[in-house]
Amino acid sequence: MSNPMFKIKISGNQESLGSRISFSVLAVAGAIFLAALVVVMYYSNSFLIEDAKQNVSNQLTIAASSIDHNLLAVETAIENNEWLVMNSLDDEEKLYEITRKIVSDNEEICGCAIAFKPYYFQRRYFFSPYSYVGADSLIYSKQLGTEDYDYQFMDWFQIPFLLRKPVWSEPYFDEGGADVVMATYSYPLIDTWGDVFAVMTADYPLTGIVDLVNQIHPYENSFAFLVSRNGTYVAHKDTSLIFTHTVLSNALDQGYNELYEAGLDMLNSGIGYREMRMKGEGNKYLSYMPLHNKWSMAIVNSDMDVLGRSYIMLFIIIALMVFGLVLLYIFTRQSVKKKLQPLVLFTEAANEVAKGDFKYALPEVKTKDEMRTLRDSFAYMQDSIVKYIADLKETMGAKERIESELRIAADIQRGMVPSVFPPFPERNDLDIFAVLSPAKEVGGDLYDYFIRDNKFYFTIGDVSGKGVPAAIFMAIARSAFRYIGASAESASDLMTKLNDSISQGNQSNMFITMFAGILDLATGDIQFCNAGHNPGVLISPDGKAEYVEVKNNLVVGVMDGFPFSGQSMKIERGSTLLLYTDGVTEAENSVKELYSEERLQAFCSNNSFDTGEELIGALVADIKKFTNGEDQNDDITILTIKLK
């Protein structure tokens, strides 16, 4: 019974069990790791963004104060000389001297003017002493106002003149001078009557500030920019924007609403931090802060810069996680495989048991777990099989003995009814034939007959129930019929004595239906007595079949002392009396129809046979045809008596 396919299939399943468990563990661990990762990344990013905000804010503050410091230096240089100008209002040379001194003393100032209002200084229309640093780095002086350059209409003059307070000009590109971006600080001079009579100015190159702004670089892709009071770009990494765009126009061009909002706030000297969604560039963070002259500077950080470290961390964590999960998978798989190792041995044991080696040694299991339980169950199964097989062998033996005994009993029972035909070969006036076909090996039907004093004594009977008890009862009845028949005077006498004999001591309440008769072979007279049995069929020489009219009396074996009454009739030579048990009329086909007394009578009427043997053979064949293979559920017994 070696079956290699079986083994291969088992070990295949075990492999997949290990993998399945490992994958399950992996899936759960992976899910937990991922969830943890998401949380960690979320907080990490929040911290980094907050950190960046703080960092940028600090850098912005430092840069702004540095620029403010430069601007203040310029303002202070002018304001410190105000009294000197006031005291030199009648001295032209002195005024030139002052402007020269301011330029030479303050290297961040590259030009200085004192522009008087028309007709104020010595009734001159223009008077504006002006000193400046030339291309050769020497200081030159000149009178600024000319008919071509009427400074009283210039912003740097007009605005502080009208506002009566100091003003920084919008940045401008000094094309005539050193080709640098400059801004001018204008300071109004006010007389004792409160009128503005002149404006002092300092030209301040913004090169330093622009450099400073461009050097701000908190992250790799960060940059800073500076806008003037009206938003014009003064410094920006994209130099094409400088002087050509304002922060608002740029925002409108690019369609950045957040930048526009931020721009408005910057023009309003606001301080802020904004996140901006940029098309295709990730998010950017804009921090801005005003300078003291109401310009505004800002630092732009990109998402990638701020969160870059976070992404590196993410990469490292994922790499570690994948490595960890692979280790976990290998470990789990090996572990499960090792734990399931006994299963391979159990499989081997099961195969050996299947081959018939019921005592095959099982693998040792030292752990107190399910594997141990399996081993115990397996061992229990082995024990049970061994015991069961022993029991089975014993039972089989007992069954064989019983069957053998039943076969012997059946032989004995068959021997109790006459089975040699013709039974009376010396007589040519009597044709007897019979069959007894038990439903089980032994049955409860009987027939018997003998001749005494030229009279033919006969009986047929059917014990209630089947099997061995019925067979024993049948044997008792048959013996009693022979014993009592030897001296009985009449059929009723025979039946009454038979009943008394059987009823006495019948504890089982079994009974037997019987028909017994005595046929006078010389005359054809029949005395008979029926004890609850089916009436026989009398077939006349002309083929007509009629049931015999019977008194039923009572079945035999039920009531001691019951007086059976007999009947008599006369039959012609050539007539046949057919006696049967209810196995004939109650033979069933597959739709639970009975063969029935009507069918039996019709069969007897419609067919004619010379001998009882032919009649019975044809009748049994007809019953078999009717039941069509259905199991015979009752004994079938037929006895024919033909008087010739």
Added chain:
Amino acid sequence: MDVTIKTEGNKHFVTLNGRLDTTNIQQFTEDIAPLMSGEIANIEIDCSGMSYTSSQGLRSFLTLQKSAESRGGSVVMTKMQPNVKQVFDITGFSNIFKII
């Protein structure tokens, strides 16, 4: 064969339904076992639902009747269907059972 037993006063009322044959005789014997003992020995059997009885069925009724009579009671069978009555007649059981 369905057997229902109701007890009222000093009488068991038994109702039978179906065929009584070789296939269910064992079950029937167990079903009526409670009627075979105890003080109440008067038994009335409603046979209107019984469509057939084998000779083993007759034996069971006989055993029941003997048990009842030994305890001073009796068995009465009622509303028997004609074909069942015929069996009782043929076997002569009509003579020893009270059938109404």
